[in-house]
Every structure is written in C-alpha cells, then in structure tokens.
Amino acid sequence: MIYNQAAIREEVHHLAEEAFHRKLISGYGDGPDGNEYQIVCEGKPRHFNLEYARSFLRKMIHQAN
Numbered sequence: 001m002i003y004n005q006a007a008i009r010e011e012v013h014h015l016a017e018e019a020f021h022r023k024l025i026s027g028y029g030d031g032p033d034g035n036e037y038q039i040v041c042e043g044k045p046r047h048f049n050l051e052y053a054r055s056f057l058r059k060m061i062h063q064a065n
Contacts, residue, residue: 008050012037015057024060
C-alpha cells in the first residue's frame with residue numbers, strides 16, 4: 001500500500017505541475033498529513049486526500065482542453 005500511495009502522490013504532483021503551468025491553479029504541494037495534497041485554487045489553499053486530488057486535477061485539466 002505504501003508503494004501505491006507513493007505512486008499516486010507522484011501522479012498527483014505531475015498533474016498539479018501541469019495544472020499550475022496552464023494557470024488552472026496558483027499553487028500546490030504536500031499537505032500536512034501524508035495522505036493529503038494541498039492545491040491552491042481561487043486563492044484558497046485546500047487539502048485533499050490523494051485519491052480526490054488526482055480526480056480533481058484530472059477533471060480540471062480535461063475541462064480546460
């Protein structure tokens with residue numbers, strides 16, 4: 001499970017980088033909990049669990065295409 005979580009975190013990081021460079025979000029990074037990721041959108045930092053962050057970023061990028 002730790003490997004799976006690391007793989008998801010890596011994917012979320014890449015998705016967040018892409019969303020940031022497309023100016024869809026204004027910031028990103030690890031959350032305070034090991035299972036969370038912080039995404040800054042609309043000027044507000046939000047902490048999502050990794051699964052939700054992955055889904056959220058995929059949807060955001062897909063809608064921007």
